[in-house]
Amino acid sequence: MTYSPEVRERLERDAKEIIGRYPKTRSALLPLLHLVQSEDGHVSDDGQEFCAEMLGLSKAEVVGVATFYTMYKRKPAGDYHVGVCINALCAVMGGDQIWEELSEHAGIGHEETTADGKVSLERLECNAACDFAPVMMVNWEFFDNQTPESAKQLVDDLRDGKDVRPTRGPKKLCTFKEASRVLAGLPDDLAGDGPSAAGPSLEGLKVAKANGWKAPEA
């Protein structure tokens, strides 16, 4: 299957905008792989062909890059790609138990997708939110301080099409494809949603304010 002329034209327009930002065209390869993922839900054969054509590379060169990075999926991810951090600290704080219970509950394992195509699961490495452990991500939005119960509820809600809200993020979760478009460098208008910071991010500042501590005057 190849892209229809309409899709192809739209992708080319987006790709050219992205390529134009870089002094050398090949730098646009990672964004373009995100872009094709926003169309297909994974880095499809057609998508890689498209990247190669746009950048004057061989398809082998594109595949060589795409296979290096874990965010590029070799087969379609679910509409909601759910990650559970199982790096040491989150694992110890409960990430291991969350993974076991959630994986059993959803009936899928690492990098597998439910039959309805709604949810895929991934065992994540550290996602830089350790003060919120145990951490989960859905389509790369933060779901902080999870428990096995909250994790299972989250996946049930996603499969039932209920509104789900990240802890620190937009009011409404976007799909995996929509998220991939932002990653390609074509942002949506949701940056203003959600708090500046929340929970643990503010603990130090709270202590400083309670004690009247400030950085010295210049």
Added chain:
Amino acid sequence: MSTTLTPVLTANWDQANSFTLAGYGEYEAAKKALGMDPDAVIQAVKDSGLRGRGGAGFPTGMKWGFIPQGDGKPHYLVVNADESEPGTCKDIPLMMANPHSLVEGVIITAYAIRANHAFIYVRGEVLHVIRRLHAAVREAYEKGYLGTDILGSGYDLELVVHSGAGAYICGEETALLDSLEGFRGQPRLKPPFPAVAGLYASPTVVNNVESVASVPSIVTNGADWFAGMGTEKSKGFGIFSLSGHVTRPGQYEAPLGITLRELLDMAGGIREGHEIKFWTPGGSSTPIFTDEHLDVPLDFESVGAKGSMLGTRALQIFDETTCVVRTVLRWTEFYAHESCGKCTPCREGTYWLKQVLKRLEKGQGTEEDLSTITDIADNILGRSFCALGDGATSPIHSSVKYFRDEYLKHFEVGGCPFDAKKSTLWGDQ
């Protein structure tokens, strides 16, 4: 007098609009810098004593000074926003809440090194942070802080937010550059260093987010103000990230040289009814410490003198319910997963470490396996292009040093002597 917190980069995080230009304010520091000679800006940062906040602690101003001037080549600034070291969680909330401090820092830094093109290479797995960066950059363009003839100074700068795609190794500066050029993210042999042959083989500065974001405060308040905080050789403030078995984990911005004991006092101590067992001063690649290190000043020199590294001030705290062997296994699995495969000692060594540790954790090993893992670690350390392999050996060597008996206990009882449930967030319920 005990050390107090010094919020600078975190000071506005509790404001609802801190991530917008309206909430951040005018770029006064950039305006001031654009009126200075670029070399004077470099000198100010040298005088401040700012050292890289990404882990290595290299003097920032000196790094800028290595960029050859008048060489006729384009220069580049690349911000390393690929925060992925286990335990490290400071740059992500910083860019979420205060992205303009980074964008303003980029303008000043790029001006100082005479770069007209800058990139923020941000890890891809943090969607809302990426939105905030794009929005901040767009606002800066609209206000005339980026683009051509910035604020009538005649200086031009383009800034691109570039999302990575899931690879810890891209936090290594030369792997990051390869990735930004559209290749697999694999480290380059140094020299040549990026200052000579970096992005597109041109002179390039690669700086951590927090380093660059600290620059506007130095330009505004002066080098002496910054150098007045911290210790003699580790000057200024930094964000300390407490995570794990702590009553109030979170981000605590303090002068370098504060101790974990002081930070724990502020954070309500270890979770109730428990005591500290081991901790990392600066992420999983820094050798672990124990309760005997609570009073070590958290600066580059003092932590180094005690056999670890300050790293990224990622203080992962584990209490007595935690199995060291299990924790080290999980870190080792991480390094094996993230090794880029370029250098044999790291690629093969992390894989074998993982195999042996799995056996150890199940209680199926022997004391000889302890010699095997330290021997493998010795054969990784210093034998690969980049520091990933070195980092993988830190938990191995330090855990065997401090907790040899706990490894042995696993063989004695034929399994893990700990109840993993007790160390969870809900373990006491």
